[in-house]
Amino acid sequence: MSLVFALADCNNFYVSCERVFDPKLEGKPVVVLSNNDGCVVSRSNEARALGIKMGAPVFEISSLIKKHGIKVFSSNYALYGDMSQRVMECLSGFAKDVEVYSIDEAFLDLSGFAHENLSDYGQRICSTVKKWTGIPLSIGIAETKTLAKIANKIAKKSPDSKGVFDLTGPFCKDKALLMTAVSDIWGVGSSYSAFLERNGIKNALLLRDADAALKAGIKRKMGVWGARIIDELKGISCYSVETRPQPKKGITASRTFKHPVENLKELKEAIATYISVGAEKLRDENAVTSSISVFLMTSRFKVEDFYYNLKTSELPVATSDTGELIGYAVRCLEEIYKKGCMYKKAGIMFKDLSRSCIQLSLFDKRDRKRSERLMQTLDAINLKMGSGTVSYAATAPGKVKSWHTVFEKRSPLYTTNWEQIPQVL
DNA sequence: TCTGGGGTCCTAGGACCC
């Protein structure tokens, strides 16, 4: 049986989420910003047409925003996460195997659907998701994931595709690859595309049909990734649809501060906060960590006096206890803290995760059972009453701090908070 | 003045061992 993959990708996902609850935004230029309202992370087609680039800092486009009356939103992760779940649930009804690839993308295994007209089937998926969730989708269909990605891009670009492009048919595959720039291939970023272009490979067709000598060069520069990309372009599938989420290998929690912070006490509060976030994720994964790292940095845009430092500490007993981890983290922080720096970002990392079987130490004085019960209670309360209901004093809850992330233009929590649910009048 | 966050995989090179 020949393999068939579909890539379903929400169009301008964050912007589309905002539009579901405010239909007046339809047809208008809209952007959604990153934390601290720093950069553009999602933009409507209208905003794109005005020349707004992905990742553009807000201060660089403020005149464009004013001139064209672009609607601007802070990130509303609670809303996007919830909408994403709805879209994924909806998609899961259309294929036996669905891989949630990111917040706004999923791969569907459509192998064995060959008797159907795949384009029509794709259309049905799009219209159902739109009807049930309000989110517009594009779908690319092909024999490999890499080709499905390409098909998806074409579906988004060409208006007469009506959001679906099927690359499994005998026609137009070469043409599709010819019009795909190497930099648009999944797995080819800025460094590899510069390398390929230097070697005369400007599009996906030339890459697929590279001769032996060129392929050897590609293998040298890009490793097995390069070889797999070529195979996938040829229609030889190297990646399957992964239905079960893989256990995490590491957990990171870090934030850029709204205002620079110099004071050690405040940095400790920030670090304690990130530990709380990370430890909750850890317990959510049913995992414990035996390695914790803390890092600090000043603004990476001020290269003259840039300072970055990271301290890793190996734990005698693996744990997911927030309080215990805060203790270790604070000691790491004290070691890397340099007085006089204006810190702009800090974070923590957990590595060496293991799944909930704690290797006890002979000299361990801690009551592990008690700690486990405490964490379970903490998580249960925060789940029921809202995140942050109970927190450690070390995180300085309830106080306004200069390291806090700001979201000045955030839309209401339409779907996850009873107080903010939309009303139909 | 102002510039996000969280991941994965692969490779090269060093340390160490027999």
Added chain:
DNA sequence: TCTGGGGTCCTAGGACCC
């Protein structure tokens, strides 16, 4: 003058993804 060979494990860094 001349200085083995190969295996494993770990880490840092690069590159990529969304």
